[in-house]
Amino acid sequence: MLVKQSQDTFIRKFGDLGYITNQLTKKDRVYDESGSIFLTSLTRTAKSVDDITNEIFSQFADVSLDQIKPDIIDFLVELHNDGFIVAGNSIEEIEKQDTGFTYSVDNPKTIAMRILDQDFDSSMKPSDELMTDYFRKHPTIFGAHFEVTSHCNEKCIHCYQPRQNPQHIEMGLVKDIIAQLYDMGTVSMTFSGGEPFLHPEFLDILQLARKNDFMINILSNGTLIDTEVIRVMKETNINMIQISVYSMEAKIHDSITQTSGSLKKTLKNVDLLIENNIPVQISCPIMMRNWDSYRDVARWCYSRNVRIMSDFVLMAKSDFDISNLENRLDLSKTKKVIQDIIEIDGEYQLLLNTEPKTKDLDHYANQPVCGVAIDNVCFTADGSMYPCSGFQGYLLGNIKQNSIHKIWENSERVLFLRSILNKSFPRCLSCEARDYCIMCLVRNYNESNGDMFKIADHFCDVAFLNKDIVEAFHAHKNE
DSSP, X not given: OEEEEOTTEEEEEETTEEEEEETTTOOEEEEOHHHHHHHTTOOSSOEEHHHXXXXXXXXXXXXXXXXXXXXXXXXXXXXHHTTSEEEESXXXXXXXXXOOOOTTSXXXXXXXXXXXXXXXXXXXXXOOHHHHHHHHHSOOOOEEEEEOBOOOSOOOTTOOSOOOSOOBOOHHHHHHHHHHHHHTTOOEEEEESSOGGGSTTHHHHHHHHHHTTOEEEEEEOSTTOOHHHHHHHHHHTOSXXXXXXXXXXXXXXXXXXXXXXXXXXXXXXXXXXXXTTOOEEEEEEOOTTTTTOHHHHHHHHHHTTOEEEEESSOOOOTTSOOXXXXXXXXXXXXXXXXXXXXXXXXXXXXHTTSOOTTSSHHHHHTSBSSSBTTTEEEEOTTSEEESSTTOTTSOOEETTTSOHHHHHHHOHHHHHHHTOBGGGOHHHHTOTTGGGOOOOHHHHHHHTTSOTXXXXXXXXXXXXXXXXXXHHHHHHHTO
C-alpha cells in the first residue's frame, strides 16, 4: 500500500508540535512530539507503509517494530478517513483519488460562512487550543500578507490605501521573503496589491510560492484574469481567490471602482474561474452607494455556489485620511443591512446560537485583541513589514535592512503589540455589547490619527445595534 500527503494538505512542525491542515476540507489537527514524528514522515511523494514504518521506527528507542506498526497504521487510517492523505496500490490509483476542488460537489469552500466577518481569514488559523497557546508563548508567522504591487487599475472610493508612489516589488526581494518565511515555518501566503495581476511577474511569484509549499490566497478585483492566469492558478492549486463585487448594477459597481466597464469584466471572469474549478470568494463591502445592492449580489453568488463575505464598517486610510469614510453606512442603513443578512444567511443564523466569546470573562480579558505580531504579518512592495495590510502607518521594520526573523523577534513595536490584550480596553470588558463588537487595533489607529486605544463612537454604536438586532431575532424565534 502506498500513501502520500494530498495536494490540499499542508504539514508543518512548530517546536515539538506537529500541525496538519487541509485547504479543501478546512480541517486541521495538532499532534504532540511523538505524533509530529509520525506526521513529518509524510510527503507529497508516495511511500509504502513499510517504508514509513521503518523511517519512524528508527527515531524511537526501546520500542519494537511490532509495537509501533499498529500505531502507525491507525494513524494513517485516521488521516486517510479525514482526507489529509490519499492511499492506493499504485501511483495511478493515488493520483486518481487526489482530485482537489470542484464546484460539482458541496464543500466548505462553497458555503457562505460567517457573512459578517470583518476580516478575510486568509491563513485559516488553527482553532486547536494547543496551537493558540503555542503561538502566544512562541509567536510564529503562520500567515503572511504580501502586497506585491501598489499599482491598481481601479480607484475604489472606499479604499484604505493612499495613492502615492506606486511600485512593483522586485523579484529578488520576493525570493528573499519567500525563502525566509519558508525557513520560519509559515503556512499561508495571501497575495494582493493594488491589483496583484498588474505585477509583470506575478504568475512567476505564484509558482515560486507553490514550489516552496505555501497555501496560496489571492485578493483581486478580477478584471485581468485570462486563460494563462487560469492555467497558473490551477497549476499552483490556490486555496482561494477573493474578488470584490459591489452591485449587480454596472452603474453602481463602476461608480465605486471609478472604472467604466469593471463590473462586466469582473463577472465574466468570475464565471471563467467557476468553469475551471478555481475556488472563488466574493467580497461585497457595503457602503452608502450600494447599501441596497447586497441581496442581489448574494443571490448571484448562491446561484453559483460561491461564498460571499461582507464588511459594512470600512477602514480609514493608513495615512489617517478619513475622507473615504464619507462612504460609510449610517446607523439606519447599517440596521437594515444586518437584518437582511440575518434573514437570508442560514449560516449566520447558526452563528447567532453559538456560545458568547466572553462567557469566561477572565480568560477573554487575557487574550490578544487579534493575531497581529503573534501569528501574522504583512509585507509591502518596498520591503516594509507591517502588523497587517491596513496597518501601514505603523512600520515594524524593513527586510532590506534586517531579516524577517530579527524584526519579528526584536522590534520594539512588535513586542509592544504583543503586550496588548483585551483587558487593555477596560471599558470594553464591562460593555454589554462586547460580544457583538467588531473593534480592532488598525481600525482604531487609522481613524484616530495613530491612537490604537481610542475607539471611534461608530464602532460602539454598531456593536449595540448588532446586539439589539440579534436579541430581537431570538425573541421572535421563541414566540
